[in-house]
Amino acid sequence: MKPTNRRPLTLRDVSEASGVSEMTVSRVLRNKGDVSEATRLRVQEAAKRLGYVPNKIAGALASQRVNLVAVIIPSLGNMVFPEVLSGISDVLSGTDLQPVVGVTDYTPEKEEKVLFEMLSWRPSGVIIAGLERSEASRAMLAQAGCPVVEIMDVDGEPVDACVGISHRRAGRKMAEAILENGFKRIGFLGTKMPLDHRARKRFEGFTQTLAKAGLEIADQEFYSGGSALAKGREMTEALLKRTPDLDFLYYSNDMIGAGGLLYLLEKGYDVPGQIGLAGFNGVELLDGLPRKLASMDACRREVGERAAKIIADRVADPDADEGLVIELTPKLHPGETLNRI
Amino acid sequence: MKPTNRRPLTLRDVSEASGVSEMTVSRVLRNKGDVSEATRLRVQEAAKRLGYVPNKIAGALASQRVNLVAVIIPSLGNMVFPEVLSGISDVLSGTDLQPVVGVTDYTPEKEEKVLFEMLSWRPSGVIIAGLERSEASRAMLAQAGCPVVEIMDVDGEPVDACVGISHRRAGRKMAEAILENGFKRIGFLGTKMPLDHRARKRFEGFTQTLAKAGLEIADQEFYSGGSALAKGREMTEALLKRTPDLDFLYYSNDMIGAGGLLYLLEKGYDVPGQIGLAGFNGVELLDGLPRKLASMDACRREVGERAAKIIADRVADPDADEGLVIELTPKLHPGETLNRI
């Protein structure tokens, strides 16, 4: 089967093939307005026979409406974002809206570019991760003329609506749980990403609560690139070599936490008796680990669902929910690496 | 910062603000044609000051060109596809083309829908996973009037171009390696997905090679849904409980393989002395496992890169590479769970 037709078909072709006016053909193809059953059938038959695919570009220009929702996230490799997407996608599939994904690689420059590119298609809404961005990006969002939902974080000033958790609060909560369990010599392992503001806020909340208890991070280690699982091992080894008396390791994500856990169990550490562990995100992966890693669930699916809901509602009624801020509560999963009974 | 302007700006607004004709404004904004430095600056200043974002819908309709490449894949949760995407994205970022992702959830119906939806935006090219699809989908691709690259598999009849590995060959190759190492009682663990044609073909190639050696799969187990790592554990346990004398387990993906590996090591099995293991995909994750799982690399990144290259070349020159088929060679990574020296 080889490409046959260079010129894509137009409404006119269907109109001629069916002997019905373009306008009526358009009505049939959009299920809009009343059309007699007879004409409907003739048109549908002709459209299908010819293999007509409507031109949404022309349709969008004429109707001034585009059923696309721009979804802008930092990365797809993270497991976290696909889950948000799937929440969005589930909700939107109940409407006629369609998500379109753009990726920023955690850089404000790329974000600006992607945002500009997507807005130039005049989407019906924008869902975008985080609250920190360039002035130019904020300006574009403010002028977009469509609903904007910033997601995954609520610690900051949204342009419009906002759904997420407070990462500062999440960091504090984890610190409290660790302190309650009597851990004192705490190490931190994270990513070398100054632009991951959510990780930064968790870290701030974490250290802040430790400080209140008169403690500080005893040692820390950062990585970038490579297999997170392998890096978790390496960093854990390096950290404990340098500071052997640590009794707790707080990882900025579950993947490196899992690597650390595997390493410690292999080396015969008593977890959590001798050393406690916790990660962040509550990823599904944890279920298969030899011991369940403590973590905190960032409500990723729900974030996606709520954000999509806000867009859908606003598309239906432009005044609904303007500037709405939804703070979700991250749940602590103590797993088997945090509680010393 | 609140949304200020309901009506998005048009070229005309910039034209009026700068005192330059719409046409010349358009030229400046697209770097097309000769414009005097003076006018160029005035226009750029005005556009930036107003925060003008061009309307690509109108532009695309007028110019009959869209710089979008439709990328259609079964899932984002799989880790495999984000890697392909990143290959595509890397290559396209060197052009003015932009990928747009659609997800089919491994169903032909959703694929048909997504494909129709994307084609109705008249993309410059289509990259789509797999070779098996409904007649309607094939027809749409054939009529699309743009380059089409089917990826990840070469065992079948492409509509146009094609880049991937032969999964049948991959299955055979793995079987050969297993046989060479003297394993005889082989179990298979996979997903319950009749529509995952690539997994099916690997399985066929695998059993076919076993058959030539007078062997067959001794037992098998399938799963669907849930944490793949956890499922890998459960299935492994179930399989060995039922058929304790297996000496090799072939997993249809690395994640369940990793779960199985963790389970076996925990239970004190001698791997690969007592029982050998292999997965498929060569995911990065494997580097952090206690013992490196044997696997086979599906060249995911390269597949993405090559596919994007084909599209880019064809956009530049419509006659380039038509119907090109590129078969990549999957590499076997024996890891530490296959070779008994």
Next chain:
DNA sequence: TTGAAAGCGCTAACAG
């Protein structure tokens, strides 16, 4: 180097 006119393929609005 700049501008004016004529659509791109479709749909809103109105008339029959």
Next chain:
DNA sequence: CTGTTAGCGCTTTCAA
């Protein structure tokens, strides 16, 4: 229920 008439905001083409 069906058709006609005007654009949507931009770019192509041609003229100045």
